[in-house]
Amino acid sequence: MQKHSIPKGTRDFTPQEMVNRNYIFDTIKAVFQLFGYQQIETPAMENLSTLLGKYGEEGDKLLFRILNSGNFLSGVSGEDISEGNLLKISSKLCEKGLRYDLTVPFARFVVQHREKIVFPFKRFQIQPVWRADRPQRGRYREFYQCDVDVVGSDSLLNEVELLQIIDEVYRRLKIKVVIKINNRKILSGITEIVGQKDKIIDITVAIDKMEKIGLDKVKEELINKGIDSAAVEKLQPILLLEGTNSDKLRDLRTILKNSQTGLKGVDEIQTILYLLDNHQFAMPVELSLVLARGLNYYTGTIFEVQAQDVEIGSITGGGRYDNLTGIFGLDGVSGVGISFGADRIYDVLSQLNLFPATADTQTKIMFACFSEEGQRFALSLASALRSAGTGCAIFPDTAKMKKQMSYANDRQIPFVAIIGEDELLQQKVTLKNMKTGEQQLVTKGELLLLKLG
């Protein structure tokens, strides 16, 4: 037989995996809706003009491009080929590309539909994205993102609600996490007071590694990046700030007293924590001054969530961007949002054995029949059960008992109703509990009253 497979970096999902994946998506979606967010979807394909230049040079290379329909070679000359400029040729061969993330399509959506959108627009979106990355363990070429964003409001209440959403999602999933927050303005302030304002990216990239490589290595990297040692010495006490969030904020106020931007960042964090104050969080919220993700676009609050019991990196992240739609020419639309990484969450739940033990949650009972008359009886019983909302299956073939039982077993269906000749004569079924092995003869009425599964 021919060997058939799927493109590398992509996956099939079996029924059991789908049950588990839906458990994650349904949980996240329910929480998004509880907080008043509304779902949208965008097409898998976007025009390349929408996508190109939004993810850096590296990102452009990782876009999956779709060959134009019809005569895709029109416009490509022999000269182009001999010249061999792949980027130029691909832009002639392809007008469309697959969605690389949900943020850029969302920005495009907001600009395109701005007349009809009610702002502040609280949207969520759960869809796959595609990246021509080198596949490796835990990194796929097709994977789902679960994004929740609000645009058209600069209120810090949005940040507070996003923190609540994170807390609630992980409380429901029973994953212990640490929620880390920081603020781009605090990072700016820090680089300002150490006199290296223009080196914010180098500095933050280095200090972001504090937890992984420790203070000495970070200092080494800073020196290597050309930060002078006086500045590095000035940075050190900031990196080592300890204590509660209030302690850190108090110390920061002193440290950043000469940076207006820095103090603005401190104020923002303080407001968020104040608004959060009287809420019982299941998960700790921790001000982390070394948290520095997405500095190319985040302008205010930065979020990152790490699982406590599994080493897997960030499982949720996000932040505030003051000008999401600026890339499409619509300025002044501030937004803040976070993205849940469904695949990493899946891995965490797997490793910690936290998926609910409901393999085939929907099929509570299977009918085993051995004749057409038996099937007719099963059909009428199944209809009655389904009308009452109980999912059930009839083994479609009049196969041997063993085969039918083994099927129910494999699918982990909790009950089997056996309809042999005797049962048919009595218009009853022998109900077998597949877990305990117990059997009892029951009527249709009794069957309908039983609590199955």
Add this chain to the structure above:
Amino acid sequence: MQKHSIPKGTRDFTPQEMVNRNYIFDTIKAVFQLFGYQQIETPAMENLSTLLGKYGEEGDKLLFRILNSGNFLSGVSGEDISEGNLLKISSKLCEKGLRYDLTVPFARFVVQHREKIVFPFKRFQIQPVWRADRPQRGRYREFYQCDVDVVGSDSLLNEVELLQIIDEVYRRLKIKVVIKINNRKILSGITEIVGQKDKIIDITVAIDKMEKIGLDKVKEELINKGIDSAAVEKLQPILLLEGTNSDKLRDLRTILKNSQTGLKGVDEIQTILYLLDNHQFAMPVELSLVLARGLNYYTGTIFEVQAQDVEIGSITGGGRYDNLTGIFGLDGVSGVGISFGADRIYDVLSQLNLFPATADTQTKIMFACFSEEGQRFALSLASALRSAGTGCAIFPDTAKMKKQMSYANDRQIPFVAIIGEDELLQQKVTLKNMKTGEQQLVTKGELLLLKLG
């Protein structure tokens, strides 16, 4: 501002559209699960070797191909370009294509995972597919299919359950439909007894148009296709068979008495109707001898569903195929399945105004605040409501009353809880019913006890 759009034939879905679309998907999915079917998903991309040659020459042209990553030109010579053989060049440029339907990926899935699958395998799959068709009203380049199939069982009980699924889905959606069935073997038998066995495709393509163009035009087309007039005269009484399903079966038995295949088809339909016998169907099931879809692959029962109150063609269709996985070298796996066309169902529900009138089903109440203290109070009330499962939103900005009210109105949120200075002092909210305009001052305890939405 730059104009931004999406590729032709694709669509964005707004929150309202998503609510409606989810209503369709959730309804279909719930019924599939009630009948013991299990969900799978396959990647958006398949290897072109999996897809090519499965949809005919025309289908191959309609596949969206994905440009290879990296040096996609390696292998393409200047000679290829000057030769201009598009199919040859595209197969060098592209190894992958987008899913064109759910059936071929399902067949590939079954073959690839056959060792792990529990047969009979009852699977459903709800995912988008892509076709480079010319976009037109009601036809898109990206659209969803909802497929339900069972493979590894040739029992007609499966057909019966699929009919029940169709009936139940449309009963729940409140769409009146006619469910038409036929059998490929009956069609074969008919062509056999009129002595035109080799012309089955020509004959069935013509008679399939009976309802649209009438008997005379069908006869004309048959003659034009080279069917001799004696055969056409022999066909006529069969096309005009009337009466109940039993009447038709009785007459067919006589007509087809010299065709073993034909009689086998009659037996199959009769068994299906016998098994269905004691079931109350909401929708009529009608044996239609002129129903002739998918004859390239269907080998037994053929299904088609038409809406009674809207002219839109088939909204569900399917049939039995004796050798689904044969295309991938695994013979002897019989299957039967149907596909629900979500987009056409959407159009029917829209035209008949059958969508439930729940625009923003999830957000029952919005808090309107005018100060940070008000927001803090709102946050604590919202948390309590959410813990009780009530979806709510806090207007994030301390904007003017009018703006906040208009937002709630636009989003059709049924209640607004106003937190002004007075309310804050009393630790109460003024609850406004947005439909009636009624207002009342309530405590937190009272708010939690109210039935909202």
